Amino acid sequence: MAKVLVIDDLNCIEELQNCISSHEFLFAPNGKEGLDLLLKNRDTEVICLDCNMPIMDGYQFLEEIERNKDYDFCRNIKKISIGDFRLFDITLIKEIFDAVYEKPLTSKLEFYINLVLSE
Numbered sequence: 001m002a003k004v005l006v007i008d009d010l011n012c013i014e015e016l017q018n019c020i021s022s023h024e025f026l027f028a029p030n031g032k033e034g035l036d037l038l039l040k041n042r043d044t045e046v047i048c049l050d051c052n053m054p055i056m057d058g059y060q061f062l063e064e065i066e067r068n069k070d071y072d073f074c075r076n077i078k079k080i081s082i083g084d085f086r087l088f089d090i091t092l093i094k095e096i097f098d099a100v101y102e103k104p105l106t107s108k109l110e111f112y113i114n115l116v117l118s119e
Helices: 013-019 031-040 060-066 070-078 090-096 109-118
Strands: 001-006 024-028 046-050 079-084 097-103
Touching: 013 024, 024 031, 031 046, 031 070, 046 060, 046 109, 060 070, 060 079, 079 109, 090 097, 097 109
Parallel strands: 001 024, 001 046, 046 079, 079 097
Antiparallel strands: none
């Protein structure tokens, strides 16, 4: 069972916990709270990250874990981008993330989590 941190401003954690029981989920509504949760849960294996959020978006979150030495342990954490990609350059997103998953979040996310964990 992998620990998965979902950072998304839409509260979807209950839905995920109901449809995916093979992983432990943590939830943060924005990147700032995601950073705090990550420091408290260094055994996190996957981050599912929305790029478009208030307070701290997904790109700012990624910049912070790259810049701040407190997050050096994150280098091997797999990252899945979650969102509506009609407004984004998907090529750029695929360069940054290990996988890309389009909302809504459903049990199909489990496939992507397992896929990045097996790489």
